Amino acid sequence: MKSSNETLILDFSNSRIAFSHLSDSELKKVSWLFYTMNKQWLVDIGAKVGMKAIKMNLPFVEGIIKSTIFDQFCGGTTLLNSEPTIALLANYGVHTVLDYGAEGKDEEQAFNKTMNENRRAIDFSSTNDNVSIISTKISGLAPNSLLKKVQIRKGITWDDLKAYRILLKRIDSICHRASEKGISVFIDAEETWIQDTIDHLVNLMMARYNKSKVVVYNTFQMYRKDSLQKIVDSYNLAKEKGYLLGAKLVRGAYMEKERERAKEQSYPSPIHVTKDATDDAYNMGIRFCLDNLDVISCSASTHNAESNLLMAKLIDEKGIDKLDSRIHFCQLFGMSDAITFNLANAGYRVGKYVPYGAVAEVIPYLIRRAEENSSIKGDMSREYAMVMKEIKRRKLD
DSSP: OOOGGGGGGOOTTOHHHHTTTSOHHHHHHHHHHHHHHTOHHHHHHHHHHHHHHHHTTOHHHHHHHIIIIIHHHOSBSSTGGGHHHHHHHHHTTOEEEEEEOOOOOSSHHHHHHHHHHHHHHHHHHHTOTTEEEEEEOGGGTSOHHHHHHHHHTOSOOHHHHHHHHHHHHHHHHHHHHHHHHTOEEEEOOOOHHHHHHHHHHHHHHHHHHOSSSOOEEEEEETTBTTHHHHHHHHHHHHHHHTOOEEEEEEOOSOHHHHHHHHHHTTOOOSBOSSHHHHHHHHHHHHHHHHHTTTTEEEEEEOOOHHHHHHHHHHHHHTTOOTTOTTEEEEEETTSOHHHHHHHHHTTOOEEEEEEESOHHHHHHHHHHHHHHHHHSTTHHHHHHHHHHHHHHHTTOO
16 A cells, blocks of 8 residues: 555656657747647637638648647547557556547448447557557537437437437447457547437446446536536446446536527526536545445546646555556646656556547647637646746756
8 A cells, every 4th residue: 555645746847757758849849839829819810721721622731730739639640650659658658548530520421430430449459558448429420410309309200210229339339349359438528418318328338338347438527517416326327237337527628618508598507607616526526436436437537737636646545556447547648748747657547538530630629629728728828838847947948
């Protein structure tokens, strides 16, 4: 059993460890990129121009994107092309969570392509010791309109029922392959108006495949006022039905959209009013999961330093093995390296969420990443400050 004092060694301000995987030239490039992304007006212009230019198939634009935000936030254009990124992370004790970053369109061909890409990612992961998890979105496997209809239980046609059965087969195909290959699947949370449908589908998959180990994880957005109760309800359901619960905890990615829709349609916002309330809910969620590891496997998928430190501290206090397969830290590739690499250096089980796909296909993801990061108060400033700290330490300024 490790002493809780050992957690004090965990220092997220250690820039040397945070960026030891980057050369001097790579570090300078990252500093320029984060400096640019810290300018909201530049991001807004770049997002609008970038989408239009890609639609016009302007080759030079794709090259610019590839050498800047793509290289920063994506692992590669294909699974094989992502291998150097996976190997680099593994060199520093960080494993990879693979995510096919292309966002599907509302057509069957695109949904089938996403399903097949997920299955290929599972097969690939099963042959690579540094990848044990893939991530997917239900909205990439079926149209949002169908998910919404099922949730409100109105306007459902025979064609919708047929499409829903096909969606079930797609999800089951992914989860079944993952179970066979010993790989886990993170299923992302999405907007509240389709999330009940997603929860139902994920619960079905967990009941089917989470018997002896957690294969399927549901995602809980802790900025929602009801998420803590949802974790408890999911835990109770898992106990009642005799399966294990996979719980990936995030803060949430659709705050502005959720609040705007609630205002437009005159219903109470489902989002916590303050950041402190979200932080409290997140940390209580971590405590609940770690108190119930007999049923729950938990992934703290967050860039919040305090929440990561809390989970590390609780792991030590409870005498849990830092590499226990039921516990996992995760951050996005290209972000929060100070958290990821310092956790890994201290011996914790931590991964990077690594999107991959053709540049033109992942543009929506990249633009959203840039917009989200620049709009969240302080995020880009903190990233830039940490990079500049390391630049000064290396005497590169």
